[in-house]
Amino acid sequence: MGGLLYLYGLVPSEEVSGRSFPTLKGFDGKGDLFTIQIENITAIVCYLAAENYSEESIKERINNDMEWLQEKAFHHHETVMQLSKIFTIIPLKFCTLYHTQDSLETSVHSNESKIAESFALIDGTEEWNLKIYCDDALLKKQVSQNNDKIEAKRAEINRLPKGKQFFAKKKLDKLIETELEEEKIRVSETIHLHLKELALKGNVKSTWSNEATGRKDNMTWNGVYLVSQSKVDSFLEQIQQYDKNMREKGWQFKATGPWPAYHFSSVS
Known part of the structure; x- marks a missing residue:
């Protein structure tokens, strides 16, 4: 053959x-x-x-x-x-x-040396993926009510003459959108760094569109982690804890795995 x-x-x-x-x-x-x-x-x-x-x-x-x-x-x-x-x-x-x-x-x-390094790295490990989703409308309401920059901008608008407040409120809407995106990134990055402490390695992937996920809420984070088998339970328990504590605030966490080490054993 x-x-x-x-x-x-x-x-x-x-x-x-x-x-x-x-x-x-x-x-x-x-x-x-x-x-x-x-x-x-x-x-x-x-x-x-x-x-x-x-x-x-x-x-x-x-x-x-x-x-x-x-x-x-x-x-x-x-x-x-x-x-x-x-x-x-x-x-x-x-x-x-x-x-x-x-x-x-x-x-x-x-590629022999690179292959040997990859074997040593992935032996006794599992690859896990974490996708973080967010209800923008719910989080936007929270950000709008608990953000110093936004509160300062509102106070500034209230001091303006009525005729100028309309355009100032347009700028306020843009500020709220900006602060919303920054809050999503800040929270997701904090969680990612914490999970990396429980993993051998952690990488960030591109997020998916709503069309790709089939969900109404937006994907705000897409991370992959190489986790020692002995620490997988602790890793997943931490994700479950995040989901439990943050679900009412509009956050959801979806962990999938274990996968073959696609992202941590690349060989050309």
């Missing part, structure tokens, strides 16, 4: 040795996954027919066939998820392909 090699991830060879490898279908739904040992690093791959999965054809499907993209992206993610329950895995990006085994081995050797 020949063709392209689709790479799902890299695992320490010592974790594969002497252990039965799970039977999992590959990217085309026909062949099975298998391993290629490259000294201390083992690649988990499947074969793909080159004539069906050329770079051009894959780009065409990604750009023009949403059903295919969703199906294959789900397959990749679910496969990596299953492998992560068995091995310490460095997950590779969707559609990481090699033309030959030699090219794969060359790539692994050239």
Whole structure:
């Protein structure tokens, strides 16, 4: 059998040795996954027919066939998820392909030190995602009533002649919006820094639009954290405590995981 090699991830060879490898279908739904040992690093791959999965054809499907993209992206993610329950895995990006085994081995050797560092970092850890949501209308009311800058601006407006108050109130509305956004950032950053103390690492991702989340409240924070397995319970309990204490003020916290270490084990 020949063709392209689709790479799902890299695992320490010592974790594969002497252990039965799970039977999992590959990217085309026909062949099975298998391993290629490259000294201390083992690649988990499947074969793909080159004539069906050329770079051009894959780009065409990604750009023009949403059903295919969703199906294959789900397959990749679910496969990596299953492998992560068995091995310490460095997950590779969707559609990481090699033309030959030699090219794969060359790539692994050239990144060997980085791969070893990633294995050391993610061993015995879990990746968790936290999305923070906020009811802007509720928080805006709180900010409007408990902000020194806004109170000072209101007092200034009350001293103005009636004719000038209209335009001044327009500026006050803009000030309230600015203070609302700053409050959301301040609260979210404070929580993020606290959670980082319970984690090995923590990164910030882009927030999602309401169209993407399907929610009415806005996402104000999107963070990912690499947490030692021994501290996962404490990490999640802290998030639950935030949610309990802040829900009446319009805040909600959604933690998901554990995920493969997508954000903390990147290898080109």
